[in-house]
Amino acid sequence: MRRRLLRNLAWVGSSQAVIAGLGLVSLALTARALGPAGLGMLAVIEAYSRSIARLLHPEPWQVVIKHGAEALEAGDNERFERLVWLSLMTDLVLGLAAAVAGVALAGLATRWMGAVGDQTALLALGATAGLLAARPTAMGVLRLYDRFDLLARIDMGIALLRLALVAAVWAAGGGLSAFVLVFVAWTVADGLLPMLFALPQMRRRGHRLRPASPRRIAAENPGLLRLFVNSNVNVTLRQLRQRFDIVLLAGVLPPAALGHYQIARRIGEAALRLGRPLGQVTFPEFARLAARNDRLRLRRLLVWSSLGLSAALLVILAPVAMQMDRLLPLAFGPAFAGAAASVSIMAAAMALYMAGLTTGPALMALGHDRAMTVITGATTALFFAALIPAARVWGAEGAAAMQLVGNALWLAACLVVALGAVRPQPIQRQAAT
Template sequence: MISPAAVRSFGRQARRFWREEAALRRRLVNTGHLLTGNVFGSAIGLVAFVLTARALGPTDYGILALTLAYVRAVERLIAFQSWQPLIKYGAEVRGREHLNDYRALLKFGLLVDIGAAATAYLTAIGLALLFGPLVGISAQNVDQVLIYATVLLFQISGFPTAVMRLAGRFKLTAYGALISSVLRLGFCAVGLITGQGLRYFVIVWTVTQIIGALTLLGLAFWEIRRQGVRRLLWAPLTGVTRRFKGLLSFTVGSNVELTLRSSANEFDTLLVGMLAGPAAAGLYHIAKRLGRLVLQLGVQVQAVLYPDVARLWADNAVNEFRRAVLQIEVMLAGIGVALVIATALVAQPVLAWTAGPSFADAASLAVVQMLAVTMTLSGSAVRTALLAMGRQPSVLRVVSIATVAFHLTAFSTIPFIGAMGGNIAHVVMALVWLVGLSMIYRTALPSQPARV
């Protein structure tokens, strides 16, 4: 039995640790803001999906899921994660004396985003019209894709993401994103009450996602104006890739990495729909929504950690760098294990009560999906560190191997065990990802131990 004195001693140590760890405290506060906004947004989005599932039923909901998955997959296939190089190199040009370099860097990222958005839109339309049936989109459902693909023209997200994260505007970003989520929930509730069909819900998702993208872009332009950055579009780009050595290869590499990961994380719903039918895709999509709700934790932690560790690495503060990464790594692993246990206990009754009894079978899918999510969470801090170190090619190699493992597993299991095969494939991919990134990270740093 633990004595009261031991409890008091632990409490004193915890309070002293909290007071002394100013950097960790700031990261956790910023992460808390992002998580609060994103948990609310994701929870609101999950309720919107539940209302939609109630209104449409498994088959039509599966068609909607395939539509959303297809457009998101094309966007991920084409998009550049321009925020990654913008943050890495933006962390190196702090101060008014580097304002022109900063303007050129931001303009480079903005133009990359605009070009990718236009290319993604044209690609989505063309592939849907020519090859829709091959990815589970029948001729009758192409119209839904043509409507929803409009959001791709507004997916200019890398530039505003980098601007807001470098400026530390995590609170504003988190709560500003709730606008579109609240609107979507309201429209979905109206659709359920009035008995609207599939076309209505596709339009709702299209309009609200465009509003969300424009909100983030508007906040970014407001922020750079506040920083004194003027006439961004007139900034000269001559020599920008020489000034920021490795900028072009980092940007292209981020696109290849995202494409590979998306072939598993976005095309998986399409694979299930193609190999097991729309109803199975609907169940799989519900399970993935639960997993994505948790993955927001890793996304938001990375959002806060990446600018910090990029600055630490640029300043050659190796010990502080290692300590920051280790602290976040331990925290994410512990949270992930707790969530796997919680999902196993409550997923089935919650799904039956919310989405309906016909979706209760997604509970077992959610448990396996959460196991994959936990391993992905555990590796997100290390991935962030490797990007800050300029090890993007190493990350790309690990992602390539993990993606091959996913597809080999998925194509060999989904035809026999349905949607569960997709979740098992994610577990295999996450395991390869976690082990591979950890091995590279451990060999990339000096051997001094880091304190938690």
């Protein structure tokens, strides 16, 4: 297990570092082309599209990994094939529903988001980006096959495509409309390409898509619907804090302040990419250990992965935060010098979130997805309740501070529940003696 884990972590970690770097270059070119106000409007359009997609397109990849691991461990290939087929159909149907809803609601959304102005057409165009989104199923399949290397190459290719499109628009002097088209193009590629590579991997292993009734698939995978709902409620609540926040702030902050907040968010997301691979790589391992009821190794993996990530974050992020007021104008232009405080606060918020990245996969693998959902729901509710009042008083810095407070509460609760869930039972210790 250790060799496989380290190999997968190396692939995913290196690819995410490359993607984060390419993403920051894309962000810098976009910021220089549009300025704070234009970047703020683009951020709202992207956030609107992703928020609608997140709400109406729950992702089934957690189900594919957990129940797919059980099926493959048991040698039941047909059960696995039926599960993947249902997951893919779910992705395609819900992706279509999200795109249609996003286009239909664009006019209504524009009325709230005063910072966007009269940009209903661009808002609707951005909403079509999630139309063909089969990536979640592909992620589950490729991770179960231990093809983290292939998924890493695909993701780096998509990041390069995005940078190439952004650079072309920047060189041509394109405006907001052109950058919205770039967003749609690379999002569609991100949704389709992983599945186009996953299908040949299935055929190579003698697997295929096997249609069956959803009722049958649910019956042979006990707890499937509960895991699908709870894992997605948890992820949706988490991601809405990273996407829907700017949609709400568009009715409170001016475009330039939104641009500063977007810079903080995107830099925070780039930092998050450096830690996210650990959660991606450990989930299949947690699922395998839970299927074998090996609590001791599961607890050890949880503790050491959390401690290792926390130490790495302290070494990497602290020096960068100390130079933030110099780095921002150099990278994004003098107009973004005022975003230094927001970026530093957001970096601290993301560091707290990354420190607990492996607790979620561990709890889901152990069947404690409901507890994870309750924790995330409570901290998200507190965040949104305080977001607009804080933004009205302190602007973009206040909004970033609410991310920090929310993540601190989330981390504390997750650690308490996760460590309790993997603690050996007294009866087990007596039996061992």
